[in-house]
Amino acid sequence: MRIIGDYKPNHKPYTISSMKAYFTGFLDLMPDSIGYHIPGNMNGLWFPPVRALKNVYILNGNEIVKPKRVILYSSGIEFHNDDLLLKFWFDKNSIFRIKINSMKNYNIELIMELMPLNTWFSINDTRILEKKHLITISSQMFTDTRIKIRTGNPFILKDGILKIDVKKSSEVEIYNYFNINNKIPVNNYSDINRFSVLKSEGNMPRNFTMAKENLIRLSMIIPGIGYGLTAGQPDFPWYFGIDSMLSINGMLYSGFFNLARGSLNILARFSRSGKIPHEILQSGKIYNDGDLEETALYPYAVFRYIKFSWNLKENLHLIKTAGESFNYIMEHGYSGRGIMEDPGAGSGIDIDTITFTIMSLKELMDFKNCDSEEILNMIDVLNPGEKIDGLKKIINNFWLNEKKTFANRIIDNTPYDHGFWTSILPFYSNLATNNQYRMFADYNGGLSSMKSDSGIMIDRSGNTMPLNTGMFLIAAAAYEDSENALYCLEKLNNSFERFSPGSCPEISNNSHGCFLQAWSGSLYIESIASGIFGIKIENGKPVSSPLKNHGLGHARLEKLRFGSVLYNFNLY
Incomplete structure (x- = not known):
């Protein structure tokens, strides 16, 4: 991945992207809202024209874990804490990957605010379907977008909040099932x-x-x-x-x-x-x-x-x-x-x-x-x-x-x-x-x-x-x-x-x-x-x-x- 820089974890927004998806979040990992077209809802993980989730963060008990150092890349980001590393990145196939590595057995959870949303100026009619190790987000308007969230860790989904038990490590992959690898000439x-x-x-x-x-x-x-x-x-x-x-x-x-x-x-x-x-x-x-x-x-x-x-x-x-x-x-x-x-x-x-x-x-x-x-x-x-x-x-x-x-x-x-x-x-x-x-x-x-x-x-x-x-x-x-x-x-x-x-x-x-x-x-x-x-x-x-x-x-x-x-x- 191409590095942009090493930054202090303040509350500035950032965007990382692949050719078919992008994620907009905040350097300090604090959940928030941004944007005026869909008021407060332009951030999050988007596989255009559908959003999968709004915010991602880590909970230790009832407290949000803040990073002490952030390394930003064009298509990924790393959040460093004393004994904890959280990474988001897009791979070459536009799969959004999340990985947590912990040096200790913390009682932590990876939290995802699943707030599926159709793009601005569209009727929002989306669905969340839960199966073992798999969550599917679909849009009734944009039927060629079906977003899959897969993890091997235990999780609980309630009222749109996905809680994944981390222990020492956790991996999540999120992708558009219909995201065919188009063979068109691009610049990358x-x-x-x-x-x-x-x-x-x-x-x-x-x-x-x-x-x-x-x-x-x-x-x-x-x-x-x-x-x-x-x-x-x-x-x-x-x-x-x-x-x-x-x-x-x-x-x-x-x-x-x-x-x-x-x-x-x-x-x-x-x-x-x-x-x-x-x-x-x-x-x-x-x-x-x-x-x-x-x-x-x-x-x-x-x-x-x-x-x-x-x-x-x-x-x-x-x-x-x-x-x-x-x-x-x-x-x-x-x-x-x-x-x-x-x-x-x-x-x-x-x-x-x-x-x-x-x-x-x-x-x-x-x-x-x-x-x-x-x-x-x-x-x-x-x-x-x-x-x-x-x-x-x-x-x-x-x-x-x-x-x-x-x-x-x-x-x-x-x-x-x-x-x-x-x-x-x-x-x-x-x-x-x-x-x-x-x-x-x-x-x-x-x-x-x-x-x-x-x-x-x-x-x-x-x-x-x-x-x-x-x-x-x-x-x-x-x-x-x-x-x-x-x-x-x-x-x-x-x-x-x-x-x-x-x-x-x-x-x-x-x-x-x-x-x-x-x-x-x-x-x-x-x-x-x-x-x-x-x-x-x-x-x-x-x-x-x-x-x-x-x-x-x-x-x-x-x-x-x-x-x-x-x-x-x-x-x-």
Whole structure:
């Protein structure tokens, strides 16, 4: 198993996972509740879309045994006490194993709170069936999930509390009986050091490695849906359109081509006439069929994946879906809901929708000399160069010269600045002029009201996200602003493990978000590769133009995967 670290047993949450299951608990083994989608019930052992149990702990008489030391792994955890060792882990077949070893004959019991539960937005109709040495948990709604709990030790099951007599040792295995070993290409924990290895002084190499680990930890195969990147723990353990697409560069710079393809494939499967869904639950239900920014960004993600993987012929279905997404945007127009979920959403044209459409069209243009009839026909029909020119004029209409920033939304031809982070997107995508960036980054420019002690603020609430901070690091590096790029790097490093060990959080300065978030890890990876090392694709291969005056000393990024070739880059 891959080790994350050695930690004090405080009451911080953690998640361990395999490809088909995950467990969310607390480092001190104290039973508790977490999550708001199913209030207080997002933790526990899940074989998506069904939960088997909520909490696991040890009782010595009437007292809960607290560990003195915790060692956390990507797919397991060890709780150490003086003469006692408790281990949870997932094996390669996604079987959840529990093992207790005791040096003495303690009068202890292993306690499991069997609280079977169907995933959020589903009717909960589950059953617990007890037989000798075996307990079966079934769901009447999700009949392809049947969870078995097996132990050789004596046990008592009463009112959903399973008590297992331990004595000196005990072993339990929990698995989904119908969990067939799918032979689909995936990325797993062994791929973390196979591609994109960062070597430097300080905490960057570990944070970079753990950001990649976070992507694997959040990847999941869910029956009837597919394999892809889930958004975050504890409240978003399912698939999101915008989260997957804003994570695409992080996946690609990590060399996780299978994960990128699987994530795009899920969105293609659940798309409707090119409209990309926002939220696909573990049940397979589409909770939100998508906002404009997701559909606008999907072609960008597809063509970035094909550019990195060189895998064009096997992905015609993704290319065709990208074409449908272009058609949807062009036919629908640009007015409608964007990425911000504020009360005024949908009342005008959002800057993210326009920016993402340009990004997609520019990626399409990079394939103008390819031999794909599907892509060449798309270029002929769309005429992307002409459309980009027209959309750049709209971007300029968002610019507020007196405020030295980009507006977030245009309503009835009037630009409005709501203080949203989306003002940085024209800089992230390198669509703004050098003069606009200079004005924005000036002491009284738009950036001055967005910077904080923890990074770039989401809005005027004061919360900051690694997503926004990472995007602005990339923007600052592109406009040769080393000072602000390094400011962002410092804030990204400070946010790491803020609320959970080995985890990039959703929000840097507020524990109310996910303690483990996919796009946060992805933007850290992209920030290092694209921002600090300045890696971009030119003439069919990656080249590097590193950040100047970085003060980071010598660093090296080895084994960056591009097609079948591995590249090395240096930072001096």
